[in-house]
Amino acid sequence: MEFLKVENIHHSYFSKTQAKEVLRDINLDIRKGEFVSFIGPSGCGKTTLLSIIAGLFPSTEGKVYIDGEEISTHNQSLIGYMLQQDYLFPWKTIEENVTIGLKIMERSNKTHKVTANALLQEIGLPHVGNNYPRELSGGMRQRVALARTLAVDPKILLLDEPFSALDYQSKLKLEDLVVETLKAYQKTAILVTHDIGEAIAMSERVFLFSANPGTLHKVFDIPSELQELSPFDVRQHPMYSDIFQIIWKELESLG
Amino acid sequence: MFKQYQQMLKKEKRYVRLYQLIILLVFFGGWELLSRFGWIDRLIFSSPTHVWRTLVEKVSDGTLTLHVGVTLMETIIGFVAGTLLGTLIAVVLWWSSMLSKILDPYLVILNAMPKVALGPILIVALGPGYFSIVAMGALISIIITTIVVYTAFKGVDPNYSKVLQTFGATRWQIFREVILPASFPTIISTLKVNVGLSWVGVIVGEFLVASKGLGYLIIYGFQVFNFNLVLMSLLIIAFFATIMYQVVELIEKAIIKNNG
Numbered sequence: 429m430e431f432l433k434v435e436n437i438h439h440s441y442f443s444k445t446q447a448k449e450v451l452r453d454i455n456l457d458i459r460k461g462e463f464v465s466f467i468g469p470s471g472c473g474k475t476t477l478l479s480i481i482a483g484l485f486p487s488t489e490g491k492v493y494i495d496g497e498e499i500s501t502h503n504q505s506l507i508g509y510m511l512q513q514d515y516l517f518p519w520k521t522i523e524e525n526v527t528i529g530l531k532i533m534e535r536s537n538k539t540h541k542v543t544a545n546a547l548l549q550e551i552g553l554p555h556v557g558n559n560y561p562r563e564l565s566g567g568m569r570q571r572v573a574l575a576r577t578l579a580v581d582p583k584i585l586l587l588d589e590p591f592s593a594l595d596y597q598s599k600l601k602l603e604d605l606v607v608e609t610l611k612a613y614q615k616t617a618i619l620v621t622h623d624i625g626e627a628i629a630m631s632e633r634v635f636l637f638s639a640n641p642g643t644l645h646k647v648f649d650i651p652s653e654l655q656e657l658s659p660f661d662v663r664q665h666p667m668y669s670d671i672f673q674i675i676w677k678e679l680e681s682l683g
Numbered sequence: 684m685f686k687q688y689q690q691m692l693k694k695e696k697r698y699v700r701l702y703q704l705i706i707l708l709v710f711f712g713g714w715e716l717l718s719r720f721g722w723i724d725r726l727i728f729s730s731p732t733h734v735w736r737t738l739v740e741k742v743s744d745g746t747l748t749l750h751v752g753v754t755l756m757e758t759i760i761g762f763v764a765g766t767l768l769g770t771l772i773a774v775v776l777w778w779s780s781m782l783s784k785i786l787d788p789y790l791v792i793l794n795a796m797p798k799v800a801l802g803p804i805l806i807v808a809l810g811p812g813y814f815s816i817v818a819m820g821a822l823i824s825i826i827i828t829t830i831v832v833y834t835a836f837k838g839v840d841p842n843y844s845k846v847l848q849t850f851g852a853t854r855w856q857i858f859r860e861v862i863l864p865a866s867f868p869t870i871i872s873t874l875k876v877n878v879g880l881s882w883v884g885v886i887v888g889e890f891l892v893a894s895k896g897l898g899y900l901i902i903y904g905f906q907v908f909n910f911n912l913v914l915m916s917l918l919i920i921a922f923f924a925t926i927m928y929q930v931v932e933l934i935e936k937a938i939i940k941n942n943g
Contacts, residue, residue, distance in 0.1 A: 450859070459920060482849055484845070484848055484849070507849060508849070509845070509849035511842055511845065511846070513842070515842050515843055515845075515846050516841075517843065517860070517861070517864070519864045519865075519867075528846075528847070529850040529859065530852070531860075532850040532851065532852045532856055532860070533850060533851065576846075578851060
Protein backbone atom coordinates (compact mmCIF):
# COMPACT_ATOMS: atom_id res chain seq x y z
CA MET A 429 0.00 0.00 0.00
CA GLU A 430 1.41 3.38 -0.99
CA PHE A 431 2.20 5.85 1.76
CA LEU A 432 2.79 8.91 -0.37
CA LYS A 433 0.71 9.32 -3.51
CA VAL A 434 1.35 12.10 -6.00
CA GLU A 435 -1.50 12.39 -8.50
CA ASN A 436 -1.48 14.32 -11.79
CA ILE A 437 0.59 17.21 -10.50
CA HIS A 438 0.95 20.14 -12.88
CA HIS A 439 2.60 23.34 -11.82
CA SER A 440 3.30 26.69 -13.48
CA TYR A 441 5.01 29.78 -12.14
CA PHE A 442 3.56 33.10 -13.19
CA SER A 443 5.59 36.25 -13.54
CA LYS A 444 4.61 39.65 -14.93
CA THR A 445 5.65 38.74 -18.44
CA GLN A 446 5.17 34.99 -18.76
CA ALA A 447 3.84 31.76 -17.38
CA LYS A 448 6.42 29.01 -17.08
CA GLU A 449 5.37 25.40 -16.85
CA VAL A 450 7.72 23.64 -14.43
CA LEU A 451 5.96 20.35 -13.75
CA ARG A 452 3.78 18.30 -16.09
CA ASP A 453 1.68 15.31 -15.21
CA ILE A 454 3.66 13.90 -12.30
CA ASN A 455 2.37 10.61 -10.87
CA LEU A 456 4.24 8.54 -8.34
CA ASP A 457 3.74 6.28 -5.32
CA ILE A 458 6.13 5.71 -2.46
CA ARG A 459 5.82 2.93 0.08
CA LYS A 460 5.99 3.37 3.83
CA GLY A 461 9.56 3.28 5.08
CA GLU A 462 10.98 3.59 1.59
CA PHE A 463 13.94 5.83 0.73
CA VAL A 464 13.77 7.29 -2.77
CA SER A 465 15.78 9.91 -4.67
CA PHE A 466 14.79 12.52 -7.22
CA ILE A 467 17.53 13.34 -9.72
CA GLY A 468 17.57 15.26 -12.96
CA PRO A 469 19.11 18.22 -14.73
CA SER A 470 18.66 21.64 -13.16
CA GLY A 471 15.31 23.19 -13.97
CA CYS A 472 13.46 19.88 -13.83
CA GLY A 473 11.32 21.07 -10.93
CA LYS A 474 12.60 18.66 -8.26
CA THR A 475 12.63 21.26 -5.53
CA THR A 476 9.25 22.61 -6.64
CA LEU A 477 7.77 19.12 -6.41
CA LEU A 478 9.28 18.71 -2.94
CA SER A 479 7.75 22.01 -1.78
CA ILE A 480 4.35 20.94 -3.11
CA ILE A 481 4.60 17.61 -1.27
CA ALA A 482 5.55 19.58 1.84
CA GLY A 483 2.42 21.71 1.42
CA LEU A 484 4.46 24.93 1.36
CA PHE A 485 2.43 26.11 -1.63
CA PRO A 486 -0.37 24.56 -3.67
CA SER A 487 0.20 23.05 -7.10
CA THR A 488 -1.65 24.48 -10.07
CA GLU A 489 -3.35 21.11 -10.56
CA GLY A 490 -3.28 17.69 -8.98
CA LYS A 491 -3.27 16.19 -5.52
CA VAL A 492 -0.85 14.81 -2.96
CA TYR A 493 -1.87 12.23 -0.36
CA ILE A 494 0.22 11.22 2.62
CA ASP A 495 -1.07 8.24 4.54
CA GLY A 496 -4.41 8.67 2.78
CA GLU A 497 -4.76 12.33 3.79
CA GLU A 498 -4.83 15.07 1.18
CA ILE A 499 -2.09 17.66 1.61
CA SER A 500 -2.81 21.34 1.23
CA THR A 501 -1.32 24.53 2.56
CA HIS A 502 -3.97 24.44 5.29
CA ASN A 503 -3.50 20.80 6.14
CA GLN A 504 0.20 20.18 6.26
CA SER A 505 0.92 16.65 7.18
CA LEU A 506 3.81 16.19 9.51
CA ILE A 507 6.72 16.52 7.19
CA GLY A 508 10.37 17.07 8.00
CA TYR A 509 12.27 19.24 5.56
CA MET A 510 16.04 19.55 5.33
CA LEU A 511 17.60 22.27 3.20
CA GLN A 512 20.94 22.67 1.41
CA GLN A 513 22.31 24.49 4.40
CA ASP A 514 21.56 23.79 8.02
CA TYR A 515 19.76 27.11 8.70
CA LEU A 516 20.20 26.68 12.42
CA PHE A 517 19.16 29.84 14.23
CA PRO A 518 22.39 31.49 15.37
CA TRP A 519 20.75 33.16 18.38
CA LYS A 520 19.45 29.88 19.80
CA THR A 521 21.44 27.17 21.54
CA ILE A 522 21.72 23.76 19.89
CA GLU A 523 19.11 22.38 22.28
CA GLU A 524 16.70 25.23 21.48
CA ASN A 525 17.35 24.69 17.78
CA VAL A 526 16.54 20.99 18.02
CA THR A 527 13.30 21.62 19.89
CA ILE A 528 12.07 24.62 17.89
CA GLY A 529 9.63 22.42 15.94
CA LEU A 530 8.12 21.10 19.17
CA LYS A 531 7.83 24.64 20.46
CA ILE A 532 6.03 25.76 17.30
CA MET A 533 3.61 22.88 17.64
CA GLU A 534 3.14 23.68 21.30
CA ARG A 535 3.82 20.23 22.58
CA SER A 536 4.44 19.93 26.30
CA ASN A 537 7.54 21.61 27.55
CA LYS A 538 8.79 18.92 29.88
CA THR A 539 9.59 16.41 27.19
CA HIS A 540 11.64 18.88 25.13
CA LYS A 541 14.86 18.45 27.02
CA VAL A 542 14.56 14.68 27.01
CA THR A 543 13.84 14.58 23.28
CA ALA A 544 16.70 16.94 22.51
CA ASN A 545 19.17 14.95 24.57
CA ALA A 546 18.10 11.62 23.07
CA LEU A 547 18.37 12.96 19.54
CA LEU A 548 21.73 14.60 20.10
CA GLN A 549 22.94 11.29 21.48
CA GLU A 550 21.58 9.55 18.39
CA ILE A 551 23.45 11.80 15.98
CA GLY A 552 26.66 11.45 17.98
CA LEU A 553 26.77 14.93 19.48
CA PRO A 554 25.73 14.33 23.08
CA HIS A 555 27.46 17.28 24.72
CA VAL A 556 26.68 20.27 22.56
CA GLY A 557 23.19 21.17 23.82
CA ASN A 558 24.28 24.41 25.42
CA ASN A 559 26.59 25.50 22.62
CA TYR A 560 25.68 27.90 19.86
CA PRO A 561 25.68 26.90 16.16
CA ARG A 562 28.72 29.02 15.29
CA GLU A 563 30.81 26.86 17.62
CA LEU A 564 30.14 23.76 15.49
CA SER A 565 31.61 22.61 12.18
CA GLY A 566 29.51 22.42 9.01
CA GLY A 567 29.03 18.65 9.26
CA MET A 568 28.01 18.85 12.92
CA ARG A 569 25.56 21.65 12.16
CA GLN A 570 23.89 19.63 9.43
CA ARG A 571 23.62 16.72 11.88
CA VAL A 572 21.89 19.04 14.33
CA ALA A 573 19.55 20.07 11.50
CA LEU A 574 18.73 16.38 11.04
CA ALA A 575 17.95 16.11 14.76
CA ARG A 576 15.72 19.19 14.52
CA THR A 577 13.84 17.57 11.64
CA LEU A 578 13.40 14.28 13.49
CA ALA A 579 12.36 15.92 16.77
CA VAL A 580 8.76 16.42 15.66
CA ASP A 581 8.50 12.78 14.60
CA PRO A 582 7.51 13.57 11.01
CA LYS A 583 5.66 11.06 8.83
CA ILE A 584 7.96 11.70 5.91
CA LEU A 585 11.34 13.37 5.44
CA LEU A 586 12.09 15.60 2.50
CA LEU A 587 15.80 16.13 1.96
CA ASP A 588 16.60 18.93 -0.45
CA GLU A 589 20.29 18.41 -1.31
CA PRO A 590 21.24 18.42 2.36
CA PHE A 591 24.82 17.30 1.69
CA SER A 592 25.70 19.67 -1.13
CA ALA A 593 27.30 22.33 1.05
CA LEU A 594 29.56 19.89 2.90
CA ASP A 595 33.10 18.73 2.26
CA TYR A 596 33.40 15.22 0.83
CA GLN A 597 34.38 13.47 4.05
CA SER A 598 31.56 15.01 6.11
CA LYS A 599 29.16 14.23 3.27
CA LEU A 600 30.02 10.50 3.26
CA LYS A 601 29.73 10.29 7.04
CA LEU A 602 26.43 12.12 7.10
CA GLU A 603 25.00 9.91 4.34
CA ASP A 604 25.66 6.86 6.50
CA LEU A 605 24.20 8.53 9.57
CA VAL A 606 21.04 9.62 7.77
CA VAL A 607 20.35 6.19 6.27
CA GLU A 608 21.07 4.45 9.55
CA THR A 609 18.90 6.84 11.57
CA LEU A 610 15.99 6.75 9.14
CA LYS A 611 16.10 2.95 9.09
CA ALA A 612 16.07 2.86 12.87
CA TYR A 613 13.03 5.14 13.01
CA GLN A 614 11.46 3.50 9.92
CA LYS A 615 10.92 6.83 8.22
CA THR A 616 9.86 7.36 4.65
CA ALA A 617 12.18 9.78 2.86
CA ILE A 618 12.68 11.59 -0.42
CA LEU A 619 16.13 12.88 -1.30
CA VAL A 620 16.62 15.52 -3.99
CA THR A 621 20.17 15.51 -5.32
CA HIS A 622 22.44 16.31 -8.26
CA ASP A 623 24.75 13.49 -7.33
CA ILE A 624 23.94 10.17 -9.05
CA GLY A 625 26.32 8.32 -6.73
CA GLU A 626 24.58 9.66 -3.65
CA ALA A 627 21.20 8.64 -5.07
CA ILE A 628 22.39 5.07 -5.73
CA ALA A 629 24.16 4.77 -2.40
CA MET A 630 21.23 5.89 -0.28
CA SER A 631 17.99 4.95 -1.97
CA GLU A 632 15.83 1.99 -2.87
CA ARG A 633 14.47 3.66 -5.99
CA VAL A 634 15.78 6.54 -8.10
CA PHE A 635 13.33 8.77 -9.97
CA LEU A 636 14.88 10.50 -12.98
CA PHE A 637 13.21 13.74 -14.12
CA SER A 638 13.64 15.55 -17.40
CA ALA A 639 13.47 19.32 -17.66
CA ASN A 640 11.38 21.98 -19.45
CA PRO A 641 8.80 21.15 -18.34
CA GLY A 642 9.66 18.74 -15.53
CA THR A 643 8.31 15.26 -16.19
CA LEU A 644 9.05 11.92 -14.60
CA HIS A 645 11.34 10.26 -17.17
CA LYS A 646 12.25 6.92 -15.67
CA VAL A 647 12.37 5.00 -12.38
CA PHE A 648 15.35 2.83 -11.49
CA ASP A 649 15.14 0.05 -8.91
CA ILE A 650 18.31 -0.35 -6.89
CA PRO A 651 19.05 -4.08 -6.35
CA SER A 652 18.07 -5.28 -2.90
CA GLU A 653 21.59 -6.44 -2.05
CA LEU A 654 22.78 -2.86 -2.33
CA GLN A 655 19.88 -1.59 -0.23
CA GLU A 656 21.12 -3.71 2.67
CA LEU A 657 24.47 -1.95 2.69
CA SER A 658 25.42 1.41 4.13
CA PRO A 659 25.91 4.19 1.55
CA PHE A 660 29.68 4.03 2.02
CA ASP A 661 29.78 0.30 1.32
CA VAL A 662 27.48 0.65 -1.68
CA ARG A 663 30.06 2.92 -3.28
CA GLN A 664 32.65 0.13 -2.96
CA HIS A 665 30.35 -2.59 -4.36
CA PRO A 666 31.15 -3.94 -7.87
CA MET A 667 27.57 -3.39 -9.05
CA TYR A 668 27.70 0.31 -8.12
CA SER A 669 29.56 1.53 -11.20
CA ASP A 670 27.29 -0.44 -13.57
CA ILE A 671 24.19 1.21 -12.16
CA PHE A 672 25.99 4.54 -12.21
CA GLN A 673 26.70 4.07 -15.94
CA ILE A 674 23.10 3.16 -16.73
CA ILE A 675 21.69 6.22 -14.96
CA TRP A 676 24.46 8.45 -16.31
CA LYS A 677 23.66 7.43 -19.93
CA GLU A 678 19.98 8.02 -19.37
CA LEU A 679 20.71 11.44 -17.90
CA GLU A 680 22.99 12.28 -20.84
CA SER A 681 20.29 11.29 -23.32
CA LEU A 682 18.06 14.00 -21.84
CA GLY A 683 20.54 16.57 -23.13
CA MET B 684 56.46 36.48 20.95
CA PHE B 685 52.86 36.58 22.07
CA LYS B 686 53.85 38.51 25.18
CA GLN B 687 55.67 41.01 23.03
CA TYR B 688 52.60 41.37 20.86
CA GLN B 689 50.41 41.95 23.91
CA GLN B 690 52.82 44.56 25.22
CA MET B 691 52.81 46.26 21.85
CA LEU B 692 49.01 46.41 21.94
CA LYS B 693 49.09 47.85 25.46
CA LYS B 694 51.65 50.42 24.43
CA GLU B 695 49.59 51.46 21.42
CA LYS B 696 46.50 51.83 23.59
CA ARG B 697 48.43 54.03 26.02
CA TYR B 698 49.54 56.27 23.18
CA VAL B 699 45.99 56.60 21.87
CA ARG B 700 44.78 57.59 25.33
CA LEU B 701 47.65 60.02 25.74
CA TYR B 702 46.93 61.84 22.48
CA GLN B 703 43.21 61.93 23.27
CA LEU B 704 44.04 63.59 26.57
CA ILE B 705 46.39 66.04 24.85
CA ILE B 706 43.66 67.08 22.41
CA LEU B 707 41.30 67.69 25.32
CA LEU B 708 43.87 69.73 27.26
CA VAL B 709 44.94 71.73 24.19
CA PHE B 710 41.30 72.49 23.42
CA PHE B 711 40.40 73.79 26.86
CA GLY B 712 43.84 75.28 27.57
CA GLY B 713 43.92 77.05 24.22
CA TRP B 714 40.38 78.31 24.72
CA GLU B 715 41.30 79.69 28.13
CA LEU B 716 44.50 81.36 26.89
CA LEU B 717 42.95 82.84 23.76
CA SER B 718 40.17 84.30 25.84
CA ARG B 719 42.55 85.58 28.60
CA PHE B 720 44.78 87.39 26.13
CA GLY B 721 41.78 88.82 24.37
CA TRP B 722 42.50 87.16 21.03
CA ILE B 723 38.89 86.00 20.92
CA ASP B 724 35.96 88.04 22.15
CA ARG B 725 35.44 87.03 25.77
CA LEU B 726 31.84 88.14 25.66
CA ILE B 727 30.94 85.75 22.87
CA PHE B 728 33.29 82.81 23.38
CA SER B 729 33.51 83.00 27.15
CA SER B 730 36.28 80.88 28.71
CA PRO B 731 36.50 77.55 30.56
CA THR B 732 36.92 79.28 33.93
CA HIS B 733 33.85 81.44 33.37
CA VAL B 734 31.83 78.45 32.21
CA TRP B 735 33.00 76.55 35.27
CA ARG B 736 31.99 79.42 37.56
CA THR B 737 28.55 79.56 35.95
CA LEU B 738 28.23 75.80 36.38
CA VAL B 739 29.12 75.94 40.08
CA GLU B 740 26.72 78.83 40.60
CA LYS B 741 23.84 77.07 38.80
CA VAL B 742 24.46 73.82 40.61
CA SER B 743 24.58 75.46 44.01
CA ASP B 744 21.33 77.41 43.51
CA GLY B 745 19.69 74.15 42.38
CA THR B 746 18.36 75.39 39.06
CA LEU B 747 20.67 73.32 36.88
CA THR B 748 19.47 69.95 38.16
CA LEU B 749 15.96 70.97 37.21
CA HIS B 750 16.89 72.01 33.68
CA VAL B 751 19.06 68.94 33.06
CA GLY B 752 16.39 66.67 34.54
CA VAL B 753 13.67 68.08 32.31
CA THR B 754 15.71 67.81 29.13
CA LEU B 755 16.99 64.32 29.95
CA MET B 756 13.48 63.12 30.69
CA GLU B 757 12.11 64.56 27.46
CA THR B 758 14.95 63.10 25.43
CA ILE B 759 14.70 59.62 26.91
CA ILE B 760 10.92 59.48 26.50
CA GLY B 761 11.15 60.85 22.97
CA PHE B 762 13.89 58.40 22.09
CA VAL B 763 12.08 55.36 23.47
CA ALA B 764 8.73 56.41 21.97
CA GLY B 765 10.26 57.13 18.57
CA THR B 766 12.07 53.82 18.43
CA LEU B 767 9.11 51.77 19.68
CA LEU B 768 6.57 53.43 17.40
CA GLY B 769 8.90 53.23 14.42
CA THR B 770 9.48 49.53 15.03
CA LEU B 771 5.77 48.96 15.56
CA ILE B 772 4.93 50.57 12.23
CA ALA B 773 7.62 48.42 10.61
CA VAL B 774 5.91 45.34 12.07
CA VAL B 775 2.55 46.42 10.65
CA LEU B 776 4.13 47.01 7.23
CA TRP B 777 5.79 43.58 7.35
CA TRP B 778 2.49 42.02 8.30
CA SER B 779 0.58 43.50 5.37
CA SER B 780 2.53 43.72 2.15
CA MET B 781 -0.48 45.44 0.58
CA LEU B 782 -0.32 48.24 3.14
CA SER B 783 3.43 48.61 2.67
CA LYS B 784 2.96 48.97 -1.09
CA ILE B 785 0.29 51.62 -0.56
CA LEU B 786 2.27 53.59 2.01
CA ASP B 787 5.64 53.40 0.26
CA PRO B 788 5.59 56.86 -1.43
CA TYR B 789 4.28 58.53 1.74
CA LEU B 790 7.13 57.08 3.77
CA VAL B 791 9.57 58.52 1.25
CA ILE B 792 7.96 61.97 1.50
CA LEU B 793 7.81 61.90 5.29
CA ASN B 794 11.39 60.76 5.49
CA ALA B 795 12.61 63.49 3.16
CA MET B 796 10.76 66.21 5.06
CA PRO B 797 12.70 68.00 7.82
CA LYS B 798 10.65 67.04 10.87
CA VAL B 799 11.67 70.07 12.95
CA ALA B 800 9.74 72.20 10.44
CA LEU B 801 6.62 70.62 11.95
CA GLY B 802 7.49 72.23 15.29
CA PRO B 803 5.03 75.15 15.15
CA ILE B 804 2.19 72.85 14.10
CA LEU B 805 2.96 70.44 16.92
CA ILE B 806 2.94 73.25 19.43
CA VAL B 807 -0.39 74.56 18.20
CA ALA B 808 -1.90 71.08 18.12
CA LEU B 809 -0.51 69.69 21.38
CA GLY B 810 -0.09 72.87 23.36
CA PRO B 811 3.15 74.57 24.39
CA GLY B 812 4.57 72.17 26.94
CA TYR B 813 6.45 68.99 27.62
CA PHE B 814 4.14 66.99 25.45
CA SER B 815 4.92 68.75 22.20
CA ILE B 816 8.66 68.69 22.97
CA VAL B 817 8.58 64.95 23.60
CA ALA B 818 6.52 64.55 20.42
CA MET B 819 9.21 66.38 18.51
CA GLY B 820 11.92 64.16 19.98
CA ALA B 821 9.94 61.08 18.93
CA LEU B 822 8.74 62.30 15.54
CA ILE B 823 12.21 63.03 14.32
CA SER B 824 13.23 59.36 14.61
CA ILE B 825 10.00 57.45 13.84
CA ILE B 826 10.08 57.39 10.06
CA ILE B 827 13.74 56.58 9.65
CA THR B 828 13.35 53.79 12.22
CA THR B 829 10.37 52.41 10.32
CA ILE B 830 12.24 52.38 7.03
CA VAL B 831 15.45 50.84 8.36
CA VAL B 832 13.76 48.20 10.51
CA TYR B 833 11.27 47.25 7.79
CA THR B 834 14.14 46.80 5.35
CA ALA B 835 15.85 44.58 7.91
CA PHE B 836 12.68 42.48 8.33
CA LYS B 837 12.49 41.98 4.58
CA GLY B 838 16.16 41.13 4.34
CA VAL B 839 15.99 38.08 6.60
CA ASP B 840 16.94 34.94 4.66
CA PRO B 841 13.59 33.36 3.65
CA ASN B 842 15.00 29.88 4.25
CA TYR B 843 14.88 30.52 8.00
CA SER B 844 11.16 31.18 7.66
CA LYS B 845 10.85 28.10 5.46
CA VAL B 846 12.27 25.93 8.23
CA LEU B 847 9.50 27.08 10.57
CA GLN B 848 6.84 26.87 7.86
CA THR B 849 7.60 23.17 7.47
CA PHE B 850 6.68 22.85 11.14
CA GLY B 851 3.39 24.58 10.36
CA ALA B 852 4.30 27.85 12.08
CA THR B 853 1.85 30.76 12.01
CA ARG B 854 2.91 34.14 10.69
CA TRP B 855 3.12 35.46 14.22
CA GLN B 856 5.37 32.56 15.29
CA ILE B 857 7.64 33.17 12.31
CA PHE B 858 7.86 36.81 13.30
CA ARG B 859 8.66 36.08 16.93
CA GLU B 860 11.13 33.24 16.37
CA VAL B 861 12.89 34.36 13.20
CA ILE B 862 12.21 37.84 11.86
CA LEU B 863 12.52 39.78 15.09
CA PRO B 864 15.64 38.10 16.55
CA ALA B 865 17.35 38.14 13.16
CA SER B 866 16.73 41.89 12.93
CA PHE B 867 17.94 42.74 16.44
CA PRO B 868 21.36 43.97 15.30
CA THR B 869 19.70 46.42 12.90
CA ILE B 870 17.22 47.62 15.50
CA ILE B 871 20.06 48.25 17.92
CA SER B 872 22.01 50.19 15.34
CA THR B 873 18.99 52.42 14.69
CA LEU B 874 18.93 53.03 18.46
CA LYS B 875 22.36 54.60 18.18
CA VAL B 876 21.19 56.92 15.42
CA ASN B 877 18.00 57.73 17.30
CA VAL B 878 19.86 58.85 20.42
CA GLY B 879 21.39 61.70 18.44
CA LEU B 880 18.16 62.50 16.60
CA SER B 881 16.10 62.72 19.78
CA TRP B 882 18.50 65.28 21.22
CA VAL B 883 18.04 67.37 18.10
CA GLY B 884 14.26 67.15 18.33
CA VAL B 885 14.10 67.97 22.01
CA ILE B 886 16.54 70.88 21.89
CA VAL B 887 14.73 72.43 18.92
CA GLY B 888 11.44 71.87 20.72
CA GLU B 889 12.80 73.67 23.77
CA PHE B 890 14.06 76.50 21.59
CA LEU B 891 10.50 77.02 20.45
CA VAL B 892 8.40 76.79 23.61
CA ALA B 893 10.09 75.72 26.79
CA SER B 894 10.55 77.62 30.01
CA LYS B 895 12.75 74.83 31.40
CA GLY B 896 15.50 72.65 30.03
CA LEU B 897 18.90 73.00 28.42
CA GLY B 898 17.47 74.18 25.09
CA TYR B 899 15.69 76.92 27.02
CA LEU B 900 18.93 77.87 28.79
CA ILE B 901 20.68 78.22 25.44
CA ILE B 902 17.96 80.47 24.03
CA TYR B 903 17.72 82.45 27.27
CA GLY B 904 21.49 82.92 27.44
CA PHE B 905 21.46 84.05 23.83
CA GLN B 906 18.70 86.57 24.48
CA VAL B 907 20.38 88.15 27.52
CA PHE B 908 23.77 87.79 25.87
CA ASN B 909 25.11 85.51 28.58
CA PHE B 910 27.28 83.17 26.55
CA ASN B 911 28.74 81.57 29.66
CA LEU B 912 25.33 80.01 30.05
CA VAL B 913 25.08 78.99 26.38
CA LEU B 914 28.45 77.26 26.34
CA MET B 915 27.81 75.57 29.67
CA SER B 916 24.56 74.12 28.34
CA LEU B 917 26.32 72.92 25.20
CA LEU B 918 28.97 71.10 27.20
CA ILE B 919 26.34 69.50 29.42
CA ILE B 920 24.42 68.32 26.36
CA ALA B 921 27.59 66.84 24.87
CA PHE B 922 28.27 65.07 28.15
CA PHE B 923 24.83 63.48 28.55
CA ALA B 924 24.42 62.64 24.86
CA THR B 925 27.69 60.73 25.06
CA ILE B 926 26.55 58.87 28.15
CA MET B 927 23.27 57.87 26.50
CA TYR B 928 25.18 56.64 23.46
CA GLN B 929 27.48 54.57 25.67
CA VAL B 930 24.50 53.04 27.47
CA VAL B 931 22.97 52.01 24.14
CA GLU B 932 26.28 50.47 23.15
CA LEU B 933 26.36 48.46 26.37
CA ILE B 934 22.83 47.22 25.68
CA GLU B 935 23.92 46.29 22.17
CA LYS B 936 26.79 44.21 23.46
CA ALA B 937 24.54 42.44 25.95
CA ILE B 938 21.81 41.63 23.43
CA ILE B 939 23.69 40.54 20.35
CA LYS B 940 26.39 38.62 22.11
CA ASN B 941 25.23 35.41 20.47
CA ASN B 942 23.82 36.72 17.28
CA GLY B 943 26.97 36.41 15.22
